[in-house]
Structures are given as C-alpha cells and as structure tokens.
Amino acid sequence: xxxxxxxxxxxxxxxxxxxxxxxxxxxxxxxxxxxxxxxxxxxxxxxxxxxxxxxxxxxxxxxxxxxxxxxxxxxxxxxxxxxxxxxxxxxxxxxxxxxxxxxxxxxxxxxxxxxxxxxxxxxxxxxxxxxxxxxxxxxxxxxxxxxxxxxxxxxxxxxxxxxxxxxxxxxxxxxxxxxxxxxxxxxxxxxxxxxxxxxxxxxxxxxxxxxxxxxxxxxxxxxxxxxxxxxxxxxxxxxxxxxxxxxxxxxxxxxxxxxxxxxxxxxxxxxxxxxxxxxxxxxxxxxxxxxxxxxxxxxxxxxxxxxxxxxxxxxxxxxxxxxxxxxxxxxxxxxxxxxxxxxxxxxxxxxxxxxxxxxxxxxxxxxxxxxxxx
Amino acid sequence: xxxxxxxxxxxxxxxxxxxxxxxxxxxxxxxxxxxxxxxxxxxxxxxxxxxxxxxxxxxxxxxxxxxxxxxxxxxxxxxxxxxxxxxxxxxxxxxxxxxxxxxxxxxxxxxxxxxxxxxxxxxxxxxxxxxxxxxxxxxxxxxxxxxxxxxxxxxxxxxxxxxxxxxxxxxxxxxxxxxxxxxxxxxxxxxxxxxxxxxxxxxxxxxxxxxxxxxxxxxxxxxxxxxxxxxxxxxxxxxxxxxxxxxxxxxxxxxxxxxxxxxxxxxxxxxxxxxxxxxxxxxxxxxxxxxxxxxxxxxxxxxxxxxxxxxxxxxxxxxxxxxxxxxxxxxxxxxxxxxxxxxxxxxxxxxxxxxxxxxxxxxxxxxxxxxxxx
Numbered sequence: 204x205x206x207x208x209x210x211x212x213x214x215x216x217x218x219x220x221x222x223x224x225x226x227x228x229x230x231x232x233x234x235x236x237x238x239x240x241x242x243x244x245x246x247x248x249x250x251x252x253x254x255x256x257x258x259x260x261x262x263x264x265x266x267x268x269x270x271x272x273x274x275x276x277x278x279x280x281x282x283x284x285x286x287x288x289x290x291x292x293x294x295x296x297x298x299x300x301x302x303x304x305x306x307x308x309x310x311x312x313x314x315x316x317x318x319x320x321x322x323x324x325x326x327x328x329x330x331x332x333x334x335x336x337x338x339x340x341x342x343x344x345x346x347x348x349x350x351x352x353x354x355x356x357x358x359x360x361x362x363x364x365x366x367x368x369x370x371x372x373x374x375x376x377x378x379x380x381x382x383x384x385x386x387x388x389x390x391x392x393x394x395x396x397x398x399x400x401x402x403x404x405x406x407x408x409x410x411x412x413x414x415x416x417x418x419x420x421x422x423x424x425x426x427x428x429x430x431x432x433x434x435x436x437x438x439x440x441x442x443x444x445x446x447x448x449x450x451x452x453x454x455x456x457x458x459x460x461x462x463x464x465x466x467x468x469x470x471x472x473x474x475x476x477x478x479x480x481x482x483x484x485x486x487x488x489x490x491x492x493x494x495x496x497x498x499x500x501x502x503x504x505x506x507x508x509x510x511x512x513x514x515x516x517x518x519x520x521x522x523x524x525x526x527x528x529x530x531x532x533x534x535x536x537x538x539x540x541x542x543x544x545x546x547x548x549x550x551x552x553x554x555x556x557x558x559x560x561x562x563x564x565x566x567x568x569x570x571x572x573x574x575x576x577x
Numbered sequence: 578x579x580x581x582x583x584x585x586x587x588x589x590x591x592x593x594x595x596x597x598x599x600x601x602x603x604x605x606x607x608x609x610x611x612x613x614x615x616x617x618x619x620x621x622x623x624x625x626x627x628x629x630x631x632x633x634x635x636x637x638x639x640x641x642x643x644x645x646x647x648x649x650x651x652x653x654x655x656x657x658x659x660x661x662x663x664x665x666x667x668x669x670x671x672x673x674x675x676x677x678x679x680x681x682x683x684x685x686x687x688x689x690x691x692x693x694x695x696x697x698x699x700x701x702x703x704x705x706x707x708x709x710x711x712x713x714x715x716x717x718x719x720x721x722x723x724x725x726x727x728x729x730x731x732x733x734x735x736x737x738x739x740x741x742x743x744x745x746x747x748x749x750x751x752x753x754x755x756x757x758x759x760x761x762x763x764x765x766x767x768x769x770x771x772x773x774x775x776x777x778x779x780x781x782x783x784x785x786x787x788x789x790x791x792x793x794x795x796x797x798x799x800x801x802x803x804x805x806x807x808x809x810x811x812x813x814x815x816x817x818x819x820x821x822x823x824x825x826x827x828x829x830x831x832x833x834x835x836x837x838x839x840x841x842x843x844x845x846x847x848x849x850x851x852x853x854x855x856x857x858x859x860x861x862x863x864x865x866x867x868x869x870x871x872x873x874x875x876x877x878x879x880x881x882x883x884x885x886x887x888x889x890x891x892x893x894x895x896x897x898x899x900x901x902x903x904x905x906x907x908x909x910x911x912x913x914x915x916x917x918x919x920x921x922x923x924x925x926x927x928x929x930x931x932x933x934x935x936x937x938x939x940x941x942x943x944x945x946x947x948x949x950x951x
Contacts, residue, residue, distance in 0.1 A: 214668070214948065215666065216948060217948075217949070248890055248891070289848065289891045289892065290838040290848075292836040292838045292909065293836075293908060293909040294589070294909065315839070315840070315908055317907065317908055318908055340844075341839075341846065341887075341889065341892055341894060342838070342839045342846050373889065462666040462667075462668055463666075464663070464664040464666045464716070465688060465689075465715075465716045466689070470714075472664065472715065474663065474666055477857070477920075477921055478921070478924050479948075481855075481856055482855055482856045482857040482858070482921055483851070483856040484856070515715065516622055516643055516920055516921075517622070517643045517644065517663045518663065518715055518716070520715060533691065534666070534667060534689055534691055534692055535666060535667040535668065544856075546851075546890050547851055547852070547890070550852050550925065551924065551925075551947065552947070553950075553951040554951060569951065572946075573925065573927060574588065574589075574590060574591075574853075575588040575591070575927070576927075577927040577928060577941070577943065
C-alpha cells in the first residue's frame with residue numbers, strides 16, 4: 204500500500220500517532236529518570252514498534268518487553284538489550300536461550316526455585332531477575348520471604364546468572380490521588396531495594412534493581428538504591444492515565460481514526476467498535492462518561508460531551524450530552540476516538556499513521572502482533 | 578512452524594477448537610434453518626476462518642462478513658457469495674466495486690439516500706441491501722419510515738441494484754429469558770417483512786429478507802416471509818451465549834490454552850491476560866463469577882469455582898472459590914479458559930489448534946485479522 208497523504212485518505216479504523224506528543228512524553232520521562240538518578244528501560248508492550256522504541260530510547264539503550272515475540276522483533280530491529288518482564292513459563296526456556304544464541308542480551312524473570320533449577324541445569328547461561336511482589340499480589344516473592352533466597356540459591360549452576368531483582372507496582376492503578384501514587388512508589392522502591400540488600404547480604408551479586416509503572420515513574424519522590432525504571436504506556440497515554448494524573452490530556456498521543464457510517468437524531472455510528480477500540484473500560488473509574496472513548500474531530504479537537512457509549516464488534520455508537528451537537532455531521536465524516544487503555548486498543552492494529560501537528564500523514568510505523576508467528 | 582503434536586506442545590496462549598462441538602453447533606443451526614424454511618448465510622465475523630466456513634456452510638454457500646478484509650480473504654478461499662453486513666462507509670465504495678470486479682457476488686448495506694446516490698452514480702453495478710432498524714437502535718431505517726422508500730428511490734441508477742432488506746436484533750443480547758428472545762425474534766421478522774412489503778408495494782423488487790443473531794436464530798418461533806438468517810457466534814459459543822440460553826456449556830467449542838507461570842497460596846497466574854482473553858465481561862451479566870473466563874483443565878474438564886478474576890496485558894490471575902482446589906498445581910501446568918465473548922477473544926489469535934475429542938492436535942486453521950493489510 205502507498206502511504207495515504209492525509210487522515211482523509213487513511214482506511215478506517217486506524218491508529219493516529221501525534222509525533223510532537225510522543226516526543227514530549229519521551230522527553231518528560233527521560234527527564235524524570237535523570238532527576239531520579241536511574242536508567243530508563245522503557246516497556247515496549249504498549250507501542251510494540253521499533254520506530255517508537257528508537258525515539259523512546261534516545262540516550263539509553265535497553266528495553267523491556269512483554270512477550271518473546273517482541274524480544275525477537277526488537278532484536279531483528281537492532282535492540283539487543285532486552286528484559287522480558289513476565290514470569291518465564293518452563294516451555295519458553297528453550298526459546299529464551301535461542302534468543303541469547305542469536306545475540307540478544309536477554310534477562311528473564313522468575314520467582315520459584317523450580318523454574319530456577321530448570322534454567323540452571325543447562326550449558327548456555329541465561330541472565331535471570333527475581334520477581335519481587337511489592338504489594339500488587341500478582342507475581343513475585345515478597346522481599347522478606349525465605350523463598351527469595353531459595354530462588355537465588357537454586358539459580359546456582361552454569362545455566363543461570365543472577366542479574367538482580369524486578370518489581371512492578373500494579374497497585375498504583377488503584378490509587379485515587381497523586382499523593383497515594385507517590386506512596387506506592389515508595390513501597391515499590393522499598394521492596395526492590397530491601398530484596399536486593401537481602402540477596403547481597405546472602406552473598407549474591409545484584410546489579411539490577413528494577414521498578415516501574417507509568418504512574419509510579421511519574422510521581423516517585425526518590426529512587427535511591429534503584430538502578431532502572433520500566434514505564435511503558437507514558438509514551439502514548441490514554442484516558443486511564445489522564446484520570447490517574449500521569450499526564451495532561453494534551454499529551455495523549457494516539458487516537459483511533461474512524462469514519463461515520465450512520466447519522467441519526469440521537470447518535471452517530473462509526474466504523475470503530477469493540478475490536479478497533481477494545482472492550483477495556485478502565486477510564487470509567489475516573490470519568491463515568493468516558494464510555495469506550497471520548498471523541499475528537501479529525502484535527503484532534505475535543506467534541507464536548509461526546510463519547511462512544513456502545514462498542515459492538517465493528518460498530519461504535521457515539522452519543523453527545525446535547526443532541527444539538529450532532530447537527531452538521533454527515534456520513535463519511537471522520538472523527539478520532541481517545542481510548543481508555545491504549546495497550547489494549549493498539550494491539551488490534553497493524554501500526555501507526557504518524558502526523559506532525561496537522562492531518563498530513565508523514566509516515567507509517569509498523570508493530571509486532573501476538574505471540575507465536577504462524 | 579511444524580504442527581504441535583498435542584496441547585502440551587502448543588505455544589501458549591493459543592486457541593483450542595473442539596471439532597465435534599463445532600460440527601454439533603453447525604448441525605444444530607442448519608436444522609434450525611431447515612425447520613424454519615430459510616437459507617443459512619452464516620456470519621464469519623466470529624470464526625474468520627475458511628476452514629470453519631467450509632464446515633459451517635455445508636449445503637448452503639453464502640456467507641456474511643463484518644469487514645471487506647474478510648470479504649477479500651473468503652473470496653480468495655472460494656467463497657464468492659458474500660454479504661457485508663456493516664453500513665458501507667463512502668470511502669469503501671471503490672473497494673467494494675474492486676471486489677465485485679474480482680468475482681465476488683457482494684451485497685453491501687446502506688440506510689441513507691446520500692450513500693445510495695453515491696453508489697447509483699457509477700457504471701459497475703453493486704448489489705445493495707437496505708438496513709432496517711428492528712428496535713436495536715444501532716443502524717438502519719425503521720420499517721415504517723419515509724426514509725425506507727427514499728433510500729430505495731435513490732438507488733435507481735445503473736450503479737446499484739436493490740437486493741432486499743437486512744436487519745439485526747442486537748437487543749436480543751439484553752433479554753432475560755428464552756421467551757423474551759423469541760419475542761424479539763418476532764419483532765426482527767416483523768420489521769424485515771414489513772419493510773420488504775412496503776418496498777414491493779412501492780414497485781421495488783425485494784429478493785432478500787435477511788434477519789439474524791445467534792439468540793434469535795436459536796429461539797425464533799416462525800420466520801414466514803424471511804429468506805435467510807445470519808447467526809455467527811453459534812459456531813463456537815461462549816459464556817455469554819451460555820448465559821443467554823443459546824446453547825449448553827457442552828457445546829462451547831473454543832477455549833484459550835494457557836500455561837501456569839505462578840502458583841501462590843491463594844491464586845494461580847497464567848500467561849493469558851487481557852490481550853489473549855479480551856477485556857469483554859459480557860457474561861458477568863448472567864454469572865457474576867464469570868470474571869474474564871471460567872477455567873478447565875487441559876482435557877476440557879471444568880475446574881469447579883475457578884475463574885480469571887484479573888486480566889492484565891499478559892497475566893491472568895485465577896482464583897478458586899476454595900483455595901483447597903489450588904493444591905496440586907505447579908508452574909508449567911496447562912489450563913483452558915472459557916471466554917466471555919469469543920468474537921473478541923479470537924480476534925487476538927492467528928488461528929485455531931483443532932482437537933477431535935482428546936488433546937492431540939489434528940490441524941491448525943488460520944484466521945483473517947484486522948482491516949487493511951499493510
């Protein structure tokens with residue numbers, strides 16, 4: 204396909220990426236990392252794009268990924284320093300070692316002596332981080348637990364090298380204020396640093412002390428003892444991050460372009476539904492009127508009181524607080540929808556139509572999709 | 578990739594399709610159509626797979642699609658009789674005509690005189706259905722409205738051929754009983770038949786009178802005057818269809834295979850999260866304990882009281898009504914998750930691992946994904 208000249212030519216539904224906003228978000232978080240004295244290892248689970256990664260890693264280098272398919276894609280695009288930040292399933296150990304043999308400086312994540320032993324019992328060394336539970340109650344061992352040292356001990360073997368500890372304060376997403384998020388960032392830091400100290404005291408070397416979520420990276424007061432942070436969604440932002448206080452609305456960088464396919468007295472129908480937007484409704488916690496997304500015109504200007512109230516597979520139904528504001532719309536018009544949770548929304552699309560302050564499309568940037576490639 | 582020999586070898590997360598259940602669902606709906614005296618035009622928006630379509634269309638021929646990408650894919654796989662059942666955006670008229678020139682016997686859907694005129698004003702004839710609103714308040718003109726005849730009139734031109742009317746009783750998804758669904762099926766039929774009669778009285782030929790949703794197709798009492806029905810999700814089923822009374826649980830044919838990546842005293846973590854399952858929670862209307870899916874062992878046997886209570890991007894957190902039932906699980910074990918809404922869930926995956934009554938994988942069937950191919 205040729206590059207569409209502008210957003211009027213793009214086949215809908217499609218993602219639109221505003222380059223100046225992405226640059227502002229990348230600069231903001233780079234400055235945060237610098238002022239906190241830690242390295243950035245941006246999480247590419249949101250963008251899944253080498254073009255975005257090049258921009259987000261200017262001045263750093265390493266990245267974080269959420270699948271080994273991402274690790275492979277980014278290695279092919281020149282990113283060799285990769286942390287896979289999801290607990291390693293035993294069935295993926297072989298695939299992880301293949302990536303190492305292909306040149307990837309991969310770190311994997313575990314939290315059990317069983318998987319530690321499976322890894323250690325091999326000839327090709329694999330760098331391993333121990334996952335710490337800092338209060339999120341997802342994966343990880345708690346920093347005070349005997350299991351922490353048991354995992355480190357089980358990693359002794361020529362197939363494993365203990366690289367450090369990693370934690371993720373997912374509980375930051377449940378916070379009601381920026382102060383609460385800063386408190387959670389303290390817990391995140393304290394858990395990771397305490398686990399690292401216990402390991403060092405036990406005689407184990409710990410180079411990496413990794414923390415991060417976009418809310419805690421944005422609001423942490425101090426990261427003494429931490430070596431790196433791994434936020435991801437900050438690159439694009441979304442209504443959930445807006446509600447959490449991670450960024451102002453003017454920095455939300457990715458929207459879904461849609462065509463109006465029906466105009467009725469009380470509603471518009473657009474060709475972006477549950478697949479193009481996702482069924483994620485996380486932003487409704489902050490703003491009950493968020494629906495499946497807020498609505499902008501094609502130039503990115505907010506349409507007051509408009510949201511996607513229903514998302515069927517290929518149909519989005521837009522209602523306005525006042526139906527007066529529906530006047531003037533006609534079939535074929537285009538709108539942009541600001542999603543609840545861009546990590547989920549972006550996953551349905553092959554990539555981004557990049558704009559640079561207007562409606563002209565200056566580039567198309569691809570994404571990696573899914574898990575195993577068939 | 579080689580075909581994995583069995584479900585223990587499949588890279589997770591992945592879709593598992595139980596062939597005997599798919600056959601049973603296809604036979605059930607074929608028998609429904611036969612007893613109601615209408616043709617089947619199964620909707621491929623759920624399965625998006627030529628292999629599934631071949632099985633679901635045995636004895637019929639025509640299919641329904643939700644995107645022009647599907648229309649193109651199915652044409653390439655030998656399905657030329659295709660109805661595109663989403664209101665046609667003006668920007669897609671050219672693409673629709675390209676499909677017709679490539680041999681597709683395509684019918685498109687409109688509900689406005691504006692789009693009718695755009696279509697009629699061309700040299701390549703396009704078959705057009707008029708969308709009728711039978712109470713769903715999504716797209717369509719109401720059967721009694723003056724707009725119905727205005728659209729038909731605006732289609733007079735060498736670029737268009739009026740093929741008939743089409744409606745979809747999406748309101749069937751809000752029903753609380755099978756009786757209510759049967760009543761909605763009456764409304765669906767009445768709206769389509771009445772619109773067809775008004776058009777015929779106005780001098781317009783109407784060959785196709787098309788209705789359908791899985792709930793109404795399952796429970797309609799009578800379809801006199803209707804020519805075809807277009808259910809889709811019945812092929813696979815899901816927890817939402819189970820709750821609506823469209824099928825028994827033993828006929829749900831597609832689940833998500835996942836690996837256990839963490840075992841804790843109160844929960845399991847699996848490698849199927851919000852992307853692999855979708856964030857759709859529709860089944861919670863019927864069963865608040867449905868979470869993001871109910872849980873089976875690798876052989877498809879239900880694990881009592883187990884559901885996915887949290888779905889992060891690549892993490893699913895499974896809790897059991899009694900933590901006693903967690904005993905015996907270890908990292909690397911495999912489970913199958915019965916999704917809320919398979920149309921959303923399947924969209925994240927490249928295709929299906931087909932099993933035929935056991936855990937041996939007998940085939941891999943691909944799917945078409947997304948909208949525009951980059």
